[in-house]
Amino acid sequence: MRKAALALGLIGVAGCSLAPHHVRPPMPTPPVYLVPADSADSSGVTRGDSSGVRAADIGWREFFRDPRLDALIAAALVHNRDLAVSVAQIEEARGLYRIQNADRLPSLAGTAGAARTHTGAAGTGVPNATSATFDRYSVGVAVPAFELDFWGRVRNLSEAARSQYLATVQAQRAFRLSLIQDVASAYLGAVEADEEIRVAESAVASRREGVRIAKVRLDAGITSGLDYYQSQTLLTQAEAAVASLRLFRAQQNNLLFVLVGGPIPDSLPNALPLADQVNPVVIAAGLPSELLLARPDIIAAEERLRAAEADVGAARAAYFPSISLTGNLGYASTDLNNLVGKDGLTWSFGPSISLPIFNHGRLAGNSTVAKARQQIAIADYERTIQVAFQEVSNALAGRRFLAEQVAAEERGAVAQRELASLANIRYREGVVGYLEVLDAERNLFAAEQALLQLRRVEADNLVALYTALGGGALEAHEGTAPAIERH
Numbered sequence: 001m002r003k004a005a006l007a008l009g010l011i012g013v014a015g016c017s018l019a020p021h022h023v024r025p026p027m028p029t030p031p032v033y034l035v036p037a038d039s040a041d042s043s044g045v046t047r048g049d050s051s052g053v054r055a056a057d058i059g060w061r062e063f064f065r066d067p068r069l070d071a072l073i074a075a076a077l078v079h080n081r082d083l084a085v086s087v088a089q090i091e092e093a094r095g096l097y098r099i100q101n102a103d104r105l106p107s108l109a110g111t112a113g114a115a116r117t118h119t120g121a122a123g124t125g126v127p128n129a130t131s132a133t134f135d136r137y138s139v140g141v142a143v144p145a146f147e148l149d150f151w152g153r154v155r156n157l158s159e160a161a162r163s164q165y166l167a168t169v170q171a172q173r174a175f176r177l178s179l180i181q182d183v184a185s186a187y188l189g190a191v192e193a194d195e196e197i198r199v200a201e202s203a204v205a206s207r208r209e210g211v212r213i214a215k216v217r218l219d220a221g222i223t224s225g226l227d228y229y230q231s232q233t234l235l236t237q238a239e240a241a242v243a244s245l246r247l248f249r250a251q252q253n254n255l256l257f258v259l260v261g262g263p264i265p266d267s268l269p270n271a272l273p274l275a276d277q278v279n280p281v282v283i284a285a286g287l288p289s290e291l292l293l294a295r296p297d298i299i300a301a302e303e304r305l306r307a308a309e310a311d312v313g314a315a316r317a318a319y320f321p322s323i324s325l326t327g328n329l330g331y332a333s334t335d336l337n338n339l340v341g342k343d344g345l346t347w348s349f350g351p352s353i354s355l356p357i358f359n360h361g362r363l364a365g366n367s368t369v370a371k372a373r374q375q376i377a378i379a380d381y382e383r384t385i386q387v388a389f390q391e392v393s394n395a396l397a398g399r400r401f402l403a404e405q406v407a408a409e410e411r412g413a414v415a416q417r418e419l420a421s422l423a424n425i426r427y428r429e430g431v432v433g434y435l436e437v438l439d440a441e442r443n444l445f446a447a448e449q450a451l452l453q454l455r456r457v458e459a460d461n462l463v464a465l466y467t468a469l470g471g472g473a474l475e476a477h478e479g480t481a482p483a484i485e486r487h
């Protein structure tokens with residue numbers, strides 16, 4: 001009998017599955033990245049390049065050149081509160097998987113009991129009988145109701161829980177990459193603000209000197225009040241710019257405080273200038289199909305699709321009979337001293353079957369919900385791929401054209417600097433009015449600020465390209481490798 005029960009149990013464990021076979025949907029994007037060309041061909045685009053180093057082969061410590069930024073990212077990966085939540089969610093998902101997976105194997109429970117029964121004389125139904133008291137003791141092991149998984153319902157529920165767990169792991173990795181990018185972006189914004197403040201403060205000092213000279217010339221009757229008040233206008237504009245930039249720097253530092261998870265230590269290395277933040281390593285774009293294995297968010301979306309498919313299998317299996325097995329093995333005796341022995345051996349075994357007959361459409365509704373969620377998961381998976389394709393394509397276009405913008409803005413700033421110098425010389429010689437100086441100084445200040453902003457945008461874009469291609473994904477999940485991998 002025990003052999004038969006074991007055989008039935010093995011059959012249940014190895015039951016069939018009614019879940020749809022997992023097949024990755026076709027790529028919902030072009031086979032290569034489409035980046036605008038310098039001179040458009042017939043299609044108006046050039047194909048994404050494959051030269052350079054793969055982003056996945058570059059750790060974030062190698063990619064970022066600024067030691068101060070490295071220290072901030074390392075601190076964020078330890079202390080960020082949202083990251084702590086995502087790590088805890090992994091443990092939650094792992095626990096839920098273990099709970100669900102435990103249903104695939106029978107559980108054993110130890111049992112022990114003692115009972116005293118008293119029977120009165122009248123209760124025996126025997127004439128002239130006397131009352132009696134009986135003691136009964138028992139000990140053994142029992143198998144509670146164990147479902148023989150012929151149709152794969154339990155196995156599919158376990159597979160769904162495992163896929164949800166693996167999706168949570170990948171979501172946590174994706175969040176770490178996003179955190180690295182957010183810290184870098186906030187840091188570059190703070191560095192930009194510092195450099196813009198230095199330019200603005202230099203302009204304030206220069207324009208204060210201009211106001212002093214204009215006042216001397218006004219008092220001497222050399223110039224009119226128009227020149228004096230125009231010089232004051234230049235000064236107030238620069239002072240307002242300094243105040244605005246200091247506000248922006250404070251906001252960026254407050255953002256870094258939240259991202260890092262605590263105050264920024266004063267002992268960190270000095271920041272590199274914006275011009276040195278750009279990593280000279282050329283990152284190879286590769287093919288969009290490589291994102292399927294490089295981007296944690298895409299892997300997580302595929303795991304959620306697997307979970308939805310398993311839920312469809314479980315919903316289909318609910319239409320079939322459910323067969324459960326119960327049993328126990330142990331000893332029972334009225335004498336505690338002789339409880340364990342051949343004469344006291346007891347066992348029982350019994351299967352039960354439950355067949356759905358009429359459930360008011362509940363099973364059909366569950367099946368409809370499962371299939372709808374599968375379609376949602378497919379759409380979510382395809383959308384995730386398309387968003388990744390867009391992010392990489394945008395970053396590739398930015399890498400091409402932002403470098404050109406920075407170079408052009410650098411030439412423009414040099415020209416504006418020379419123009420402002422000449423305007424001041426011409427004004428001191430009395431050739432032109434102060435209005436020409438005013439325009440030249442305004443244009444120079446705007447060109448210098450624009451150059452710094454473009455340098456920050458260029459560095460930001462390269463960080464976006466690095467993370468969009470899955471760079472740092474391997475290094476980003478140190479210490480959080482899952483105990484359960486998909487094979």
